[in-house]
Amino acid sequence: MADEALAALRHAADQAIDAATLGDALAALAAQPSPYGRERATAQRVADWAATRWPELTWRVDPLAHTATTPDSANLVGGSDPGDGPELLIYSHLDTSLTGGVDFDAPITGRHTPAPALDLPGPDGDIVSGFGLGVARAAAAAALVGYAAAAEACRAAGRPHRLTLLLAATGTHRHDPDAGPDDGVAPAPTTGGVLHHLRDRPLPAAAIVAKTSPPGILTAEPGAMFLRVRLSSGFHPALFRDTATPPGGLLTHLGVIIEALEEFRRVHLARRADPDAQVGAELGIGAVRAGQPGKPDLLPGAVDLHLYLTTVPGDDPAQITDALRATLVRRLRDTPLAGCGLAVAAHPVHPSAATAPDAPICRHAQDAWLAAHGRPAAALRGWTGSTDGVVLRGRGVPTVRLGPPALPPDPADPRRERYALPELVRFARLYAEIALRHQQASTG
Template sequence: MTTEQAVGRVMEYVTRDRLATAICGVVDIPSPTGAEARVAEWIVDHLIANGVTARLQPLDDRQANAVGTLAGGDGPSTLLYAPLDTFTTGDPAYDVPSATLAMRPDMLPRATLHGDLVQGLGAGNPKGHAACVIVAMEALAADGIELPGDVIGGFGAGGMPSFAIEGGRQNTGHGVGAGFLLERGFTTDYGVIAKPGWNVSHEEVGLVWLDVLVPGIHTYAGSRHRLPYRNAVALAGEVAGHLEDWLEEYAVRHEHGTMRPQGIVSSINGGSERLAASSPALVRLRLDLRITTAQTPAGVTREVRAEVERLGAKLGAELRVEQVAAVPASHTSPGEPIVRAAVAAWEAVAGERHVPILANSGATDANILRMRGVPTARVGMPKVPATPTGEPPDFTAGMNLADLREMRRLVEILVRTVLLVEGL
């Protein structure tokens, strides 16, 4: 049987109903970072009901991975991976006003179909991609095709760049589920992560989170004219504005390979709402800097510290920098079989020559997989160009929209990659 015949046979099982059932099933279950157990349980039950051996892999009582397994031959094993947690939570207590001034239908964990468009929290990223892995596993199982090696469907908790939302274990994000999956019995020869982008990526930026500590003088509003006065909030605004400008130059200066590492000042924390009559002794600015494979977290921390010290000398303030999180960037050689198989699969489905997209700055769990020794390719769906009402989607709407037709194409890429990897 040729590859084309095998793919054609498997894809007969990839129906619109299967795709809609999978994506609606995962979107309808809330899964903010640290609370993915319920959706993982649904995936396990759904895979088992469709002929895939599956199990739950708990990290604690609220967080869990789901794992599906298809036995294959003696060839290389392949992990098809997607995370499960959403960037926002679907709960206005957390999302307003940090992510939106008012909750919209697309921000809720409730899937709605508009023709071929699916709208709901995480429908595009990551749940639509997880649904594609689910359906790929189902279709391979339903066809019963002889696989080159074992195929693992991994659905990971804690994939978002996030600290714990509230209480419990603190290490709930930054790829904790992906690391646990591989550590506890599911390390494979190769990996494919399904995340947005109509392209095959072989490398990812990493990230460093840094806090810039801005000092001031704690004093009373009524004594501003009589006592020494320096408002850390006002000073922090100057520091933030400088860093935002500097980060634009940082990205260009550090461009490497397919990566252009961006950075932002993401939050400000300081002062007392209870004591609005006083100025704070300290304000904390948090930064996210993306880093390339030519950089290290420690090196970037030193670079930011040097820039902040120069700024502090100019402003006459003792500014300090602390590192609070780091995930290194990672690279898989384009010559690795998994990358060549994914590119060949993409070209067969897209009907055109693959050209890598440049200036990327999105980090995923691919970094965790590669750091644990699994050569990994990333492939995903293109961004949906318009909302159900016809407007161009903003960042949030883009995360929360998927197209069933594009899902089918991604499933075919995953299936082709699994069948091609042994021969490359």
């Protein structure tokens, strides 16, 4: 009887998910920029559309506290009639890695033109393209539609259920480059859309993170931290560069510090290499700041290099920071940079975390994957992407991450990310299937 009930719910949910609804969800999510800390307008637009499309469900815009980094920020929370069973949270986020604004994006993209608009396919097409789909509008649209279909199927059948959708603010990693001490470890952040949602409410029994992912199911994710390396020297006009410390100025010897950082990366990753681990470490130099562009006749007295590092189980941010500092001291000792000041600051975001592969939510995800793809999910190894899934796992919430695969971006403009609309439909149905399996196992 349970199998028959699940089959009936699945059929109802599948019938409610189609390409047109996915396209409408994407259009609502992509109608305007949704940068980190300024997601409220998009949250309201999506809530208004969803309330018209699914009026029986509840849609709430939940503002975050107003701060310098979140001046107009809000979560979108979808709710269905609560039952007495364990709650399942379906999570994605509203903000995009790039902002859609030229001032912030151009140093990263190398382009000074407006972000490309959403392009939905015509009657004979199945490719959707546009800005911000990879992080995270494509998966968020699939999560939204899949959640609503599952909740509506349960409601119409009179089945008790506790399903919640969270499209969170501030779901991408950001760091204030001027924050924290010149040396030592800064405390972990205490704000953010998912933490705001979890505060002062019971934890969900399980969670799904909907993000573009490798072709499988992630039950673990690495942590993340920011590192800042600062070299400093005295004030020197370019006119007297030969008498500067170091001779020629700091930027003349930038290659020395970059080579030292690359050596640290090679050793750091080699020590963490584990071909059997689902997660892996990575380190990248993402930004260099020095001098004043409008005053290049003055040599910079400080150069900051900003790094992003993903961490694996057992990593200690303080130990990583000490090891990096020791490598730099050793590598710079016999170079022109030896007489310069050196400071290394670490800013942990969150540690890595994992869910037991035999947890019920993992079994539901595996069963749903098999039903959707006709084959078991492939084993994943060495994944280096970190999301708020680690925040949920760190608070004891069993969590899986899975999402639609991206197609290669438009070669004419890589900001135009591309997805197969049938795959978004497939993943919306997959999210609904996991939710229905959770509901069925929880309530019988």
